[in-house]
Amino acid sequence: MDFQLTEQQETIVTAVAKICAAFDDAYWLDRDTTGEFPQDFAQAMADGGWLGIAMPEEYGGAGLGITEAALMMRTVSESGACMSGASAIHLNIFGLNPVVVFGTPEQKQRMLPPIIQAKERACFGVTEPDAGLNTTKISTFAKHTGQSYVVNGKKIWTSTAQVATKILLIARTTPVEQCAKPTDGLTLFYTDFDRNYVEVREIEKMGRKCVDSNQVFFDSLPIPEEDRIGEEGKGFYYLLHGLNPERVLGAAACVGIGRAALRKATDYAKERIVFDRPIGQNQGIQHPLAENWCEIEAANLMTLKAANLYDAGKPCGEYANAAKFLAAAAGFKTATQAVMTHGGMGYAKEFHVERYFRESIVPRIAPVSEQLILCHIAERVLGLPKSY
Numbered sequence: 383m384d385f386q387l388t389e390q391q392e393t394i395v396t397a398v399a400k401i402c403a404a405f406d407d408a409y410w411l412d413r414d415t416t417g418e419f420p421q422d423f424a425q426a427m428a429d430g431g432w433l434g435i436a437m438p439e440e441y442g443g444a445g446l447g448i449t450e451a452a453l454m455m456r457t458v459s460e461s462g463a464c465m466s467g468a469s470a471i472h473l474n475i476f477g478l479n480p481v482v483v484f485g486t487p488e489q490k491q492r493m494l495p496p497i498i499q500a501k502e503r504a505c506f507g508v509t510e511p512d513a514g515l516n517t518t519k520i521s522t523f524a525k526h527t528g529q530s531y532v533v534n535g536k537k538i539w540t541s542t543a544q545v546a547t548k549i550l551l552i553a554r555t556t557p558v559e560q561c562a563k564p565t566d567g568l569t570l571f572y573t574d575f576d577r578n579y580v581e582v583r584e585i586e587k588m589g590r591k592c593v594d595s596n597q598v599f600f601d602s603l604p605i606p607e608e609d610r611i612g613e614e615g616k617g618f619y620y621l622l623h624g625l626n627p628e629r630v631l632g633a634a635a636c637v638g639i640g641r642a643a644l645r646k647a648t649d650y651a652k653e654r655i656v657f658d659r660p661i662g663q664n665q666g667i668q669h670p671l672a673e674n675w676c677e678i679e680a681a682n683l684m685t686l687k688a689a690n691l692y693d694a695g696k697p698c699g700e701y702a703n704a705a706k707f708l709a710a711a712a713g714f715k716t717a718t719q720a721v722m723t724h725g726g727m728g729y730a731k732e733f734h735v736e737r738y739f740r741e742s743i744v745p746r747i748a749p750v751s752e753q754l755i756l757c758h759i760a761e762r763v764l765g766l767p768k769s770y
């Protein structure tokens with residue numbers, strides 16, 4: 383058992399922190415105010431070669447593991463970029479894993495390098511308004527005609543659809559009532575986000591304003607067969623394949639939010655003098671922050687354990703889910719405590735912790751909610767009856 387980072391992993395953390403230092407809290411506050419996508423940040427990460435960290439070397443990636451990608455994601459978030467920074471690059475880093483694992487050599491050559499170089503931006507269309515977390519109930523339909531498909535339907539919450547040029551899309555190709563199992567009959571595509579056939583309506587939301595989320599309506603979007611990933615009808619299984627790394631990267635971002643919030647809270651608690659002494663001298667201020675530290679670092683260990691298991695090719699579902707659950711809770715709790723530690727100033731934008739707080743709520747909901755994680759662990763780890 384070795385809890386130490388390797389020299390290479392330490393170097394990754396240092397190098398990513400150096401890039402992020404150029405994008406400080408003032409930068410992210412400005413983006414949060416204007417809503418402008420942080421393209422210069424994403425480009426700086428691409429130029430440093432970081433977007434391809436876990437992609438195969440033959441397509442321009444670094445060929446490293448999810449452990450290294452998680453360390454990178456944690457460092458981005460910990461810089462104060464929080465979910466604004468993490469979500470701006472999340473899909474580039476691991477979203478195209480189905481293409482890496484199930485794509486043809488031609489697809490990999492065509493699809494991966496532009497994403498690694500940030501020349502293309504992809505959005506991810508899974509969630510639908512009438513299906514919610516039950517992905518098998520999606521109704522967006524891709525009709526197979528000749529050499530292509532025609533897609534009609536709608537998605538919701540599709541992040542970065544305002545700036546995307548590509549979409550990783552899951553759609554039904556066989557009506558659910560004609561399938562042996564509800565998880566059959568879903569097909570995955572990676573294709574042009576052709577705005578001639580797609581309408582995008584932005585959702586006004588609580589935080590992470592610079593990384594847009596949207597309703598997306600498809601009106602006979604044509605998709606050539608060569609943009610289908612893997613076999614028709616197997617899309618759900620391809621998506622499942624990438625879930626654990628996605629949980630790990632999300633957990634790492636939450637640990638980063640927690641660390642950033644804790645840093646701000648402790649700095650303020652040392653400086654702010656009330657009743658002739660720093661507020662941080664009071665145990666009522668100290669103890670919640672100390673508890674936050676314990677919870678964040680425990681979540682960090684769980685995140686790295688899940689990443690380590692994944693990279694070793696071992697089953698890691700329960701650890702990846704637990705990491706996401708614990709880290710999201712710890713990030714949220716710490717961000718909340720950071721606001722409270724600042725008193726009234728916690729509510730002022732110039733102290734930044736209110737933004738951390740708003741952004742810390744996202745990973746509690748997406749890409750999977752706390753309840754569904756607990757359902758998974760209850761069923762798969764504890765052997766309790768399936769409840770949903």
Ligand SMILES: Cc1cc2nc3c(=O)[nH]c(=O)nc-3n(C[C@H](O)[C@H](O)[C@H](O)COP(=O)(O)OP(=O)(O)OC[C@H]3O[C@@H](n4cnc5c(N)ncnc54)[C@H](O)[C@@H]3O)c2cc1C
Nearest residue numbers: 506507508509514515539540541747748749750751753770
């Ligand atoms: C900022 C943001 C960005 C997002 N980006 C994307 C994106 O890029 N692409 C994409 O496809 N999706 C995206 N999503 C969608 C996100 O993945 C979903 O919101 C999330 O999976 C929850 O689904 P839902 O909103 O439909 O909730 P619902 O399925 O409607 O559930 C509502 C609540 O009920 C609970 N619930 C439901 N069933 C049960 C049950 N059986 N037992 C206990 N509790 C239950 C859920 O846990 C949840 O708390 C994003 C969401 C947000 C907020």
